[in-house]
Amino acid sequence: MDIAExxxxxxxxxxxxxxxxxxxxxTSSGFFLKExxxxxxxxxxxxxxxxxxxxxxxxxxxxxxEFTAPLExxxxxRAVQEFTPGQAVAPLNAVKHIVREAFAADKERQHxxxxxxxxxxxxxxxxxxxxxxxxxxxxxxxxxxxxxIKSGNHILTDSKCPSSMLDGDxxxxxxxxxxx
Amino acid sequence: xxxxxxxxLSQSVVQGPSLAAGAIPTRDWMDIPVKFTPGSYAYVxxxxxxxxxNSQSGLSFPNAREWSPEDDDWKLPEGWKEIxxxxxxxxxxxxxxxxIFMDCCVRCGACADKCHFFLGTGDPKNMPVLRAELLRSVxxxxxxxxxxxxxxxxxxxxxxxxxxxxxxMYSYQCTECRRCSVFCPYGxxxxxxxxxxxxxxxxxxxxxxxILEPVSNSNRTGNHMGLQPxxxxxxxxxxxxxxxxxxxxxxxxxxxxxxxEILFITPSADVFAEPGLYTxxxxxxxxxxxxxxxxxxxxxxxxGNFGLFTNxxxxxxxxxxxxxxxxxxxxxxxLGGECGHMxxxxxxxxxxxxxxxxxxEKPVSPITGTVFENAASSKMVHISEFTAxxxxxxxxxxxxxxxxxxxxxxxxSCNPARAMGLIDEPRYxxxxxxxxxEMPENTIRxxxxxxxxxxxLNTDEIMELRMRAGLPRANAVKYxxxxxxxxxxxxxxxxxxxxxxxxxxxxxxxxxxxGVTELVANAIVQxxxxxxELEEGLRTxxx
Numbered sequence: 001m002d003i004a005e006x007x008x009x010x011x012x013x014x015x016x017x018x019x020x021x022x023x024x025x026x027t028s029s030g031f032f033l034k035e036x037x038x039x040x041x042x043x044x045x046x047x048x049x050x051x052x053x054x055x056x057x058x059x060x061x062x063x064x065x066e067f068t069a070p071l072e073x074x075x076x077x078r079a080v081q082e083f084t085p086g087q088a089v090a091p092l093n094a095v096k097h098i099v100r101e102a103f104a105a106d107k108e109r110q111h112x113x114x115x116x117x118x119x120x121x122x123x124x125x126x127x128x129x130x131x132x133x134x135x136x137x138x139x140x141x142x143x144x145x146x147x148x149i150k151s152g153n154h155i156l157t158d159s160k161c162p163s164s165m166l167d168g169d170x171x172x173x174x175x176x177x178x179x180x
Numbered sequence: 181x182x183x184x185x186x187x188x189l190s191q192s193v194v195q196g197p198s199l200a201a202g203a204i205p206t207r208d209w210m211d212i213p214v215k216f217t218p219g220s221y222a223y224v225x226x227x228x229x230x231x232x233x234n235s236q237s238g239l240s241f242p243n244a245r246e247w248s249p250e251d252d253d254w255k256l257p258e259g260w261k262e263i264x265x266x267x268x269x270x271x272x273x274x275x276x277x278x279x280i281f282m283d284c285c286v287r288c289g290a291c292a293d294k295c296h297f298f299l300g301t302g303d304p305k306n307m308p309v310l311r312a313e314l315l316r317s318v319x320x321x322x323x324x325x326x327x328x329x330x331x332x333x334x335x336x337x338x339x340x341x342x343x344x345x346x347x348x349m350y351s352y353q354c355t356e357c358r359r360c361s362v363f364c365p366y367g368x369x370x371x372x373x374x375x376x377x378x379x380x381x382x383x384x385x386x387x388x389x390x391i392l393e394p395v396s397n398s399n400r401t402g403n404h405m406g407l408q409p410x411x412x413x414x415x416x417x418x419x420x421x422x423x424x425x426x427x428x429x430x431x432x433x434x435x436x437x438x439x440x441e442i443l444f445i446t447p448s449a450d451v452f453a454e455p456g457l458y459t460x461x462x463x464x465x466x467x468x469x470x471x472x473x474x475x476x477x478x479x480x481x482x483x484g485n486f487g488l489f490t491n492x493x494x495x496x497x498x499x500x501x502x503x504x505x506x507x508x509x510x511x512x513x514x515l516g517g518e519c520g521h522m523x524x525x526x527x528x529x530x531x532x533x534x535x536x537x538x539x540x541e542k543p544v545s546p547i548t549g550t551v552f553e554n555a556a557s558s559k560m561v562h563i564s565e566f567t568a569x570x571x572x573x574x575x576x577x578x579x580x581x582x583x584x585x586x587x588x589x590x591x592x593s594c595n596p597a598r599a600m601g602l603i604d605e606p607r608y609x610x611x612x613x614x615x616x617x618e619m620p621e622n623t624i625r626x627x628x629x630x631x632x633x634x635x636x637l638n639t640d641e642i643m644e645l646r647m648r649a650g651l652p653r654a655n656a657v658k659y660x661x662x663x664x665x666x667x668x669x670x671x672x673x674x675x676x677x678x679x680x681x682x683x684x685x686x687x688x689x690x691x692x693x694x695g696v697t698e699l700v701a702n703a704i705v706q707x708x709x710x711x712x713e714l715e716e717g718l719r720t721x722x723x
Binding site: 026027028029031032035037038039040041042043045046076077080081082137140141143144145147148149151 | 220292293298299300301302303304307453454620622623640643644647648651652655656659678681682685686687689
């Protein structure tokens with residue numbers, strides 16, 4: 001039995017475990033796991049979809065360029081949640097351990113554990129790419145802040161409109177105006 | 181061998197100050213204190229703003245001071261607990277709905293997973309039921325017999341500084357969008373619970389600057405931007421010039437004109453900031469095309485009402501200028517522009533708060549003769565109703581191809597959709613002016629997802645919070661962008677126009693944001709216009 005067969009055979013189980021693990025980093029992981037409608041559950045739905053796609057790519061030794069789309073689907077979300085950078089990308093690594101666990105527990109496929117070098121190397125590349133993507137999204141977040149400030153919406157506060165002088169000492173302004 | 185390693189990875193993932201990475205909760209929610217870190221809260225109101233507001237007649241914003249949510253000591257006034265409990269008692273007597281909402285929740289959980297803040301954060305305290313429980317627990321403790329006797333056993337708890345901090349955190353992680361209320365079998369309006377929490381917090385001087393400064397501006401000049409009359413007039417005149425240079429048609433406008441048939445009021449953001457000002461240009465073109473006898477007001481120069489996000493007294497005071505100006509100018513009725521929370525105030529509160537407006541007439545379209553029975557009492561008509569009626573009667577000539585560079589979708593703004601039932605009119609308008617598609621059905625109409633930045637949370641220091649709260653909306657936008665090639669998100673709300681722009685810039689930068697009236701004006705064909713040579717739509721022409 002070759003490793004491709006091993007990934008096919010255990011694929012669904014591995015992905016489910018990976019999704020479960022990733023969603024366990026949220027306080028309300030129960031709901032994120034249970035609800036399968038992507039629009040009613042955007043975090044759970046997108047993470048599941050992204051990890052499914054990513055696993056297929058990792059298990060067939062795909063071009064790392066292809067990792068970008070599913071990684072963005074996952075990391076764009078985790079980049080604006082309350083995670084440290086490490087916490088945001090760490091669950092990606094878990095798939096290495098999950099795959100080893102799955103193969104080790106399967107008598108017929110135990111020998112595949114020794115053949116995981118390429119797979120694990122792909123995971124490493126994905127984690128490195130995830131760091132880049134994490135930073136891209138953080139940069140984008142700051143650009144969004146800057147764009148918002150430049151758009152003029154910020155005039156709601158710190159307004160430079162002359163009438164904002166009225167906030168201060170009215171008497172002083174009246175004196176100035178009257179030349180006193 | 182591998183199992184312990186996975187556990188180790190898991191440990192490193194859940195370590196650190198992350199709230200979201202708490203894994204399985206091991207403590208009761210009441211025992212988990214809130215922690216304020218940069219980015220988790222909006223900046224608090226500046227001392228001078230609070231002082232100014234507190235000095236104004238009809239308003240009360242006590243305990244002005246310098247303070248920070250990150251400090252242990254929030255410099256609360258002496259006897260703050262009594263102030264809060266007395267405030268709650270007063271409100272329970274005054275607002276019947278609050279009393280009912282405090283008593284009737286059966287904790288069925290129907291609302292739990294309907295909140296965009298919960299969906300984006302996974303924080304259980306963002307479940308509407310639990311957000312309400314923050315207040316309900318105190319209510320039980322001090323105002324119910326069961327709570328007084330059985331205490332924590334029945335979910336009661338004493339009002340403490342820690343509870344107060346929790347109120348501040350979570351009443352500013354609710355945009356009062358009322359999506360949860362749609363699913364509540366009892367119709368509990370969590371928005372009203374958030375409103376009460378914020379009112380109570382203001383009693384002891386806890387509020388945010390992004391709300392109180394616009395309220396203070398509005399109290400002074402009539403609009404959130406703090407624009408004085410001449411500036412407001414100048415801005416609208418600039419837009420007239422823009423419209424003229426783009427279309428060859430110079431719209432006639434007037435300000436504070438007595439005897440005009442209609443007073444037009446829109447959010448001041450529409451005449452000041454992109455992309456709202458394209459919508460304002462749209463109003464100008466539309467009104468010119470039908471020869472509407474209307475006037476702008478430099479006094480009632482704001483449709484929005486950030487007072488709604490503070491307390492009922494401020495809301496009432498800021499709203500009062502609408503009827504007052506309509507009466508002063510002697511108009512027949514008021515036409516309102518595209519705004520979200522403005523319509524909640526207008527549709528649900530204005531009539532009883534500052535009315536009845538007996539000096540106004542039942543609104544009738546001067547162009548079609550249609551009587552707006554739905555606005556018979558409030559005397560204020562929504563621009564989308566008005567436009568849909570014009571289209572229905574064939575009063576507008578369109579060249580839909582002018583919007584052919586746009587594939588639109590429509591975001592139902594929370595307040596027009598859920599607080600006034602304005603759902604089909606904008607869609608009817610869009611059908612006639614642009615090619616557009618719907619987002620998935622559990623994200624539109626009554627079930628629409630909030631932009632994530634309503635109720636005065638559209639400030640940049642909490643951008644991450646806004647992005648995760650807006651994820652459910654952005655997720656649906658992304659879907660129609662990928663599936664149908666949607667490149668424009670249309671809406672009927674000024675705050676949406678600003679906040680969805682930021683939301684899309686993060687999640688789907690390929691999708692722009694516009695007002696429905698902007699699309700209408702793009703497509704309107706008028707005599708003597710010169711924009712036939714232009715290849716693309718109005719927005720594109722500007723750049």
